[in-house]
Amino acid sequence: MSQADVERDLATIRDGLPPRDGKRHRVIVVGAGMAGLVAANELVRAGHDPVILEARQRVGGRVFTMREPFAPGLYAEAGAMRIPRAHKLTLACIEKVGLSVKPFTMHNPNAWCHLFGRKMRLSEFEARPELLGAELAEHDRGLTSGARWQSLLQPFAQRIEQEGDAAWPAIVSQYDGYSTREFLEERGWSEPAIELFGLVCNQEALMNSCFLELLREEVGNYYTDMVRIDGGADQLPNAYLPFLRDRIRFGARMTAIDQSDHDVTVHFQTAAGRSVATGDYAIVTVPYPVLRHVEVLKPFSHAKRRAIRQLRYDASAKIFFQCRRRFWEDDDGIVGGGSVTDLPIRNVYYPEAGKATGRGVLLASYTWAEDAQRWGSLSPDDRIEQAIEDVAQLHPQILEEFEVGTSWMWHDDPYAGGAFALFEPSQQGLLHEHIVAPEGRIHFAGEHASLAHAWIQGAIESGLRAAREIHAKPV
Ligand code: FAD
Numbered sequence: 301m302s303q304a305d306v307e308r309d310l311a312t313i314r315d316g317l318p319p320r321d322g323k324r325h326r327v328i329v330v331g332a333g334m335a336g337l338v339a340a341n342e343l344v345r346a347g348h349d350p351v352i353l354e355a356r357q358r359v360g361g362r363v364f365t366m367r368e369p370f371a372p373g374l375y376a377e378a379g380a381m382r383i384p385r386a387h388k389l390t391l392a393c394i395e396k397v398g399l400s401v402k403p404f405t406m407h408n409p410n411a412w413c414h415l416f417g418r419k420m421r422l423s424e425f426e427a428r429p430e431l432l433g434a435e436l437a438e439h440d441r442g443l444t445s446g447a448r449w450q451s452l453l454q455p456f457a458q459r460i461e462q463e464g465d466a467a468w469p470a471i472v473s474q475y476d477g478y479s480t481r482e483f484l485e486e487r488g489w490s491e492p493a494i495e496l497f498g499l500v501c502n503q504e505a506l507m508n509s510c511f512l513e514l515l516r517e518e519v520g521n522y523y524t525d526m527v528r529i530d531g532g533a534d535q536l537p538n539a540y541l542p543f544l545r546d547r548i549r550f551g552a553r554m555t556a557i558d559q560s561d562h563d564v565t566v567h568f569q570t571a572a573g574r575s576v577a578t579g580d581y582a583i584v585t586v587p588y589p590v591l592r593h594v595e596v597l598k599p600f601s602h603a604k605r606r607a608i609r610q611l612r613y614d615a616s617a618k619i620f621f622q623c624r625r626r627f628w629e630d631d632d633g634i635v636g637g638g639s640v641t642d643l644p645i646r647n648v649y650y651p652e653a654g655k656a657t658g659r660g661v662l663l664a665s666y667t668w669a670e671d672a673q674r675w676g677s678l679s680p681d682d683r684i685e686q687a688i689e690d691v692a693q694l695h696p697q698i699l700e701e702f703e704v705g706t707s708w709m710w711h712d713d714p715y716a717g718g719a720f721a722l723f724e725p726s727q728q729g730l731l732h733e734h735i736v737a738p739e740g741r742i743h744f745a746g747e748h749a750s751l752a753h754a755w756i757q758g759a760i761e762s763g764l765r766a767a768r769e770i771h772a773k774p775v
Contacts, residue, residue: 301750301751301752301761302464302465303464303465306388306389309389309760309761309764310388310389310392312342312764312768313389313392313393313396313764314392314396316342316345316346317342317345317346317767317768317771319346320346320771320772322774323580323774324347324348324349325343325348325349325579325580325581325770325771325773326348326349326350326351326578326579326580326581327340327343327348327349327350327351327579327580327581327582327583327770328350328351328353328564328566328577328578328579328581328582328583329343329350329351329352329353329582329583329585330352330353330554330557330566330582330583330584330585330586331352331353331354331355331361331584331585331586331746332352332354332356332359332360332361332537332544332548332550333359333360333361333362333363333537333585333746333759334360334361334363334536334537334756334759334760334763335585335745335746335747335749335759335760335762335763335766336352336354336361336583336585336745336763337352337359337537337540337544337763338393338540338759338760338763338764338767339583339585339745339763339764339766339767340352340540340544340547340767341540341543341544342763342764342767342768342771343767343770343771344543344544344547346767346771348770348771350547350579350583351547351548351549351577351579352544352547352548352549353549353552353553353554353566353568353577354548354549354550354551354552355551355552355553355554355714355715356550356551356715357550357551358550359537359538359540359541359548360379360533360534360536360537360538361379361537361715361716362379362380362710362716362719362720362747363379363380363533363534363536363537363756364377364378364379364533364534364708365377365378365532365533365534365535366378366620366706366708367532368706369622369704369706370622370661370704371622371657371659371703372657373654373656373657374622374653374654374657374659374660374661375532375653375654375661376618376620376651376661376663376706377528377532377533377618377651377663378618378708378710379533379710380533380755380756381404381528381533381649381651381663382404382406382526382527382528383401383404383526383527383528383529383756384520384521384522384523384524384525384526384755384757385521385525385526385527386520386521386522386524386525387522387752387755387756387757389757389760389761389764390755390756390757390760391527393536393760394529394536397536397539397540398539399529399530399531399535399536399539400529400530401527401528401529401530402527402528402530402652403526403527403528404526404527404528404636404652405635405636405637405650405652406523406524406526406637406638407422407637408422408634408635408636408637408638408650409421409422409423409426410422410423410632410633410634410635410637411634411637411638411639411640411648411650412632412634412639412640412641412648412694413425413432413500413639413640413641414639414640414641414642414643414693414694415432415496415499415500415640415641415642416432416642418431418432419693419694420432422639422640425444425500426444426446429444429445429496429500432496437490437492437493444500445493445496445497445500445501446500446501448489448493448497449497449501449518452484452487453515453518453519456471456515456519457518457519459471460519471512471515472512472728472729473729475511475512475515476510476512476725476726476727476728476729477725477726478510478511478512478725479507479508479509479510479511479724479725480503480506480507480508480509480511480514481494481507481508482511482725483511484497494507499640499642500640502640502646502647502668504671505646505667505668505669505670505671505672506614506668506669506722508724508725509612509614509722509723509724509725510722510723510724510725510726510727510728511725512723512728513722513723513753516751516752522755528652528653531653532653536756549568549570549577551570551571552568552569552570552575553568553569553570553715554566554567554568554584554586554594555567555568555569555574555594555595556594556595556596556597557582557584557594557595557596557597557742558596558597558598559582559598559739559740559741559742560598562580563578563579563580563741564578564579564580564581564582564741564742565577565578566578566579566582567595580741580773581741581742581743581770581773582741582742582743583743583744583745583763583766583767583770584742584743584744584745584746585744585745585746585759585762585763585766586715586746587613587716587717587718587721587746587748588607588608588611588613588717588721588735588748589613589716589717589718590714590715590716590717591608592608592609592717598740600739600742601734601739603734603737604734604737604739606731606734607731607734607735610727610730610731611721611723611727611731611735611748612721612722612723612724612727613711613717613718613719613720613721613722613748614668614669614672614718614719614720614721614722614754615668615669615670615672615673615676615709615710615711615718615719616666616667616668616672616709616710616711616718616719616720617665617666617667617671617672617675617676617683617707617708617709617710617711618663618665618666618667618707618708619645619663619664619665619675619683619684619687619705619706619707620661620662620663620664620705620706620707621661621662621664621684621687621688621691621698621702621703621704621705622659622660622661622702622703622704622705623659623660623661623662623698623701623702623703624659624700624701624702624703625658625659625660625697625701626655626658626659626660627695627697627698627701628650628660628662628695629650629660631697632695634650635650635652636650636651636652637649637650638650638663638666639694641690641693641694643690643693644665644667644671644674644675644686644687644690645664645665645667645687645690645691646665646666646667646671647663647665647666647667648662648663648664648665648666648691648694649662649663649666650662650663651663659703662691662698664687664688664690664691664705665687665690665691668719672709672710672711672719673711675707675709676709676711676712680706680707683705683707684705684706684707687705687707688702688705719754720747720748720753720754721735721747721748721753721754722753722754723753728751732751735748735749736749736750736762736765738769743766743769743770744762744766745759745762745763745765745766746758746759746762747759747762749762749765749766750762750765
């Protein structure tokens with residue numbers, strides 16, 4: 301997204317869409333996640349008449365703060381948990397609705413690194429990665445994986461700084477076909493160095509995704525300076541409720557969509573039976589794995605059908621433990637940040653919320669792709685039992701302090717169908733424009749219909765775009 305586009309979108313969040321003459325449009329918005337809420341909000345402010353069909357009994361979609369089964373004052377972020385300060389649109393929405401943010405600690409040198417059967421503090425490992433026993437060649441030693449990776453990205457960052465957005469088309473055409481693994485291999489990284497990078501930088505499960513996904517995040521500073529919404533991320537979507545409440549129909553699952561030259565009809569299912577909603581236009585924000593199971597009565601173009609079929613989604617699993625005591629802070633001096641392991645739990649995060657209760661909710665495991673799929677194959681009780689065993693290798697105190705656990709598998713969620721869109725090599729060039737393009741009177745939004753995949757920013761950006769597209773329609 302160019303700087304000019306960001307400025308335009310910030311102006312929309314602040315002042316609304318520009319005034320226009322012409323008919324007000326009735327718009328069926330499918331999905332009350334951030335994309336649908338933002339789109340509907342701007343349409344109402346501009347004088348249009350949107351209604352929102354939402355399959356769940358809540359707004360927010362993948363912004364989902366679990367407040368159960370936890371004790372009062374405690375919660376866990378099953379979906380979005382951190383926001384880069386570089387995400388200006390997300391921060392503008394947070395500010396607009398009057399929420400406050402607190403720093404989100406990404407890196408904590410006191411956290412644990414548990415790899416190849418050895419456990420040490422991240423600071424120790426970063427000083428001497430060979431201590432872990434990774435079979436690093438002489439020339440791979442002395443530089444952490446993170447530092448080596450940063451030095452590889454430096455030329456990209458410089459190029460973008462010098463040429464601005466104009467640098468991207470050439471970068472995309474050169475690297476769209478690369479996975480991260482292929483990129484590292486081409487740059488001469490040895491297999492042990494790639495393995496260590498994958499483990500320590502939490503990229504192992506994503507190594508075959510398009511390199512551009514990671515590049516965009518890295519040069520965009522997505523992981524450097526982050527914040528969290530104080531009191532829970534769900535407050536952001538919930539803040540749209542008072543304004544949109546009467547326009548939202550909960551428990552309404554789109555089953556089919558149709559259009560003619562002058563209107564769009566969405567067929568939906570509620571607990572009471574089948575119904576239809578008709579409007580001048582529709583904005584469909586449901587993730588593509590879900591849309592794949594929706595009947596499209598007037599078939600979409602071949603390019604759109606191929607995009608819906610082929611777009612790759614990542615899997616993601618989170619497992620949470622409520623603990624009687626914040627032993628990671630009290631005993632180990634770990635306040636915020638995360639530990640890395642090669643155990644099935646992979647990454648443990650130490651959320652800073654809930655301190656006033658004396659208790660804490662540990663993100664006992666945060667996994668993606670293959671790692672997440674495997675947790676999904678276990679029963680909910682077995683997930684907790686297995687994760688306790690793993691966490692005990694880092695924090696034996698868990699055996700005494702565990703109170704209750706829960707888990708969320710986004711790839712098993714019927715209204716998500718995956719965690720987020722994540723291009724395979726070549727998918728940006730092959731699919732992106734067709735993911736975003738409208739089909740007649742049906743427009744598309746959602747994180748997948750942006751290039752900020754897997755971020756609230758992408759949902760907001762796409763919701764604003766879809767609202768703008770419809771606002772520009774004369775009839
Ligand atoms: P959704 O939120 O999925 O909204 C789509 C809506 O459509 C949902 O409410 C759904 O219930 C509804 N729906 C689905 N099917 C139907 C149907 N048939 N009929 C009617 N309604 C339907 N972003 C960040 O910025 N920071 C983070 O730290 C972060 N971490 C994440 C961690 C995880 C594990 C996940 C899964 C996501 C994370 N994200 C993060 C990404 C962010 O949560 C999403 O990009 C964003 O919330 C997506 O919004 P959306 O509106 O595009 O989609």
